[in-house]
Amino acid sequence: MSSQTINVREDLRAERRQLADAFRQRMKDAGTFVVRLLSSPGAGKTTLLQKTAEILTRSYSVGILVGDVETERDAERLAPYAPSVQITTGGACHLELPLIERALPKLGNATPDFLFIEDIGNLICPASHELGEHLRVIVLSTTEGDDKPGKYPKAFRTSQIVVLSKTDLLPHVPFSLDKAQEDARLVQPGLEFFSLSALRDEGVDAWCEFLKQRRASAVE
Amino acid sequence: MSSQTINVREDLRAERRQLADAFRQRMKDAGTFVVRLLSSPGAGKTTLLQKTAEILTRSYSVGILVGDVETERDAERLAPYAPSVQITTGGACHLELPLIERALPKLGNATPDFLFIEDIGNLICPASHELGEHLRVIVLSTTEGDDKPGKYPKAFRTSQIVVLSKTDLLPHVPFSLDKAQEDARLVQPGLEFFSLSALRDEGVDAWCEFLKQRRASAVE
Numbered sequence: 001m002s003s004q005t006i007n008v009r010e011d012l013r014a015e016r017r018q019l020a021d022a023f024r025q026r027m028k029d030a031g032t033f034v035v036r037l038l039s040s041p042g043a044g045k046t047t048l049l050q051k052t053a054e055i056l057t058r059s060y061s062v063g064i065l066v067g068d069v070e071t072e073r074d075a076e077r078l079a080p081y082a083p084s085v086q087i088t089t090g091g092a093c094h095l096e097l098p099l100i101e102r103a104l105p106k107l108g109n110a111t112p113d114f115l116f117i118e119d120i121g122n123l124i125c126p127a128s129h130e131l132g133e134h135l136r137v138i139v140l141s142t143t144e145g146d147d148k149p150g151k152y153p154k155a156f157r158t159s160q161i162v163v164l165s166k167t168d169l170l171p172h173v174p175f176s177l178d179k180a181q182e183d184a185r186l187v188q189p190g191l192e193f194f195s196l197s198a199l200r201d202e203g204v205d206a207w208c209e210f211l212k213q214r215r216a217s218a219v220e
Numbered sequence: 221m222s223s224q225t226i227n228v229r230e231d232l233r234a235e236r237r238q239l240a241d242a243f244r245q246r247m248k249d250a251g252t253f254v255v256r257l258l259s260s261p262g263a264g265k266t267t268l269l270q271k272t273a274e275i276l277t278r279s280y281s282v283g284i285l286v287g288d289v290e291t292e293r294d295a296e297r298l299a300p301y302a303p304s305v306q307i308t309t310g311g312a313c314h315l316e317l318p319l320i321e322r323a324l325p326k327l328g329n330a331t332p333d334f335l336f337i338e339d340i341g342n343l344i345c346p347a348s349h350e351l352g353e354h355l356r357v358i359v360l361s362t363t364e365g366d367d368k369p370g371k372y373p374k375a376f377r378t379s380q381i382v383v384l385s386k387t388d389l390l391p392h393v394p395f396s397l398d399k400a401q402e403d404a405r406l407v408q409p410g411l412e413f414f415s416l417s418a419l420r421d422e423g424v425d426a427w428c429e430f431l432k433q434r435r436a437s438a439v440e
Contacts, residue, residue: 019378041372042364070345073368091374093313096415099266121371122344123261124289124313139264142364143386148290151341152261156310172392174419199394215311 016130020095023132030111036133038155040148041121043141046074046200048207049116053081055208060113060215066101067120067160074118083107093125095206100131114215123148127155135211140165142175148178149184156187161194163207168197195206237407239317243352247402257351258375259343260368263361263387266294267335268418273301275391275428276307280333280435285323287340288316294338303327304399312380314346315339334435343368347375355357360404361386364397369404376407388417 002020015129027034033105037045048065053062059189062082066074075086085106086183100117104110117133119126136159140148144165149156156162162184184191196203247254257265262308266286273282282302286294287309295306305326307319320337324330337353356379356402360368363386369376376382384397397415404411414430416423 002253040341041368042260042361067372068375071367073367073371078318091344093342120344121260122313122342124340125345126409141262143361144260147291147293148261151293153290169363169389169392172389186274197308204266 014047017094018131020132028219032111032114032115033219034133035135036117038119038126039139039163040123043139045139050081051198051204062114063107063112066118075207083145095119123152123155137161139163146176146180153187154205156184161192164195167195175191222224222333236265240350248439251337252331253439254335254353255355256337257357258339258346258357259341263359265338265359270301271424281343282334283327283332284336286338314349343372343375357381359383359385366396366400369407373407374402381412387415388420
């Protein structure tokens with residue numbers, strides 16, 4: 001690889017970082033707290049967002065942008081709970097900021113109190129793309145195995161929160177909450193953890209309280 | 221994008237296809253049946269391969285190449301069952317044929333009766349990369365939701381077999397085997413399905429019988 005190639009890449013990266021920082025600041029100024037969810041396919045992001053929106057909309061405005069390779073399924077599932085816009089990438093493995101900027105006006109209220117971004121189900125590629133969120137959350141389900149943090153380190157290294165989802169299945173799967181946390185902390189010691197079952201409505205209240213507090217300290 | 225860029229891409233694609241075809245033919249000539257497994261992280265590829273190797277090695281030679289972004293964990297899990305070599309990509313989201321070619325001699329026997337390739341846990345990017353396998357298999361676990369085929373169509377469109385894994389969890393999760401099959405057949409009508417629980421040793425014998433038959437008609 002020539003040094004010219006490297007410089008172009010670094011310039012591009014720096015430019016993207018600046019755009020993300022500008023977006024983050026703009027949303028903060030508008031009082032919008034941006035929470036982004038990463039996970040494998042089927043880890044439970046959409047179910048968690050349904051329950052989260054159900055609780056938060058009692059006192060806050062909420063908007064959801066949801067990414068998928070194909071189909072409008074997730075936005076249809078989320079629409080009863082909060083304004084939701086589907087972003088389909090038609091093959092691409094991650095969301096990028098220009099897609100977010102383009103989808104945002106379609107929410108109606110483009111600066112809700114909480115803006116959730118559900119990224120494409122993929123533990124690898126999205127971690128390398130900055131969307132200007134205030135909080136990056138990984139959802140790791142108990143059915144995926146407690147060895148995943150070390151195997152997909154970048155997603156865990158760049159996040160602040162891990163939601164250990166589907167805890168209702170713990171009696172039936174070989175998964176240790178302690179081991180998963182240990183493994184994730186080896187990658188990133190500052191990670192915070194929530195264990196919950198969105199399907200059974202266990203732990204979602206505490207998760208929503210946490211989000212309210214984080215929003216208050218970040219954008220109010 | 222200029223037409224020159226497009227041509228370079230098409231040339232590259234054609235070249236990669238040729239290399240994959242040559243690899244496939246070379247393995248066939250050596251009597252090696254190459255089976256590649258794709259899935260989300262934690263769908264159960266490694267557990268399925270443990271059980272599959274345990275059964276097949278009673279009458280066949282088996283080799284396993286296993287891809288991950290980081291760590292040697294899967295090769296360590298597989299080593300007691302069959303010669304296994306870990307390929308770590310250090311960040312890349314899929315395996316490529318040159319990595320396979322480089323890892324193969326490390327198996328000891330580079331032309332076993334069955335060569336299994338466990339791709340990176342990712343339902344998107346690996347589907348666009350040809351590794352010269354004879355059979356492409358998607359492992360979809362019952363915990364991921366029966367709506368996944370339509371959302372990740374390329375992986376299902378380019379595979380021949382879907383293994384519906386973790387059937388022991390069916391009583392505890394909102395998943396319909398019928399719906400998943402219907403959804404996958406909308407993407408690719410020719411797909412064949414196996415339902416099994418590798419953890420509980422249910423359905424693995426039938427899966428192995430199927431692999432033996434496929435091998436016999438493909439490379440013997």
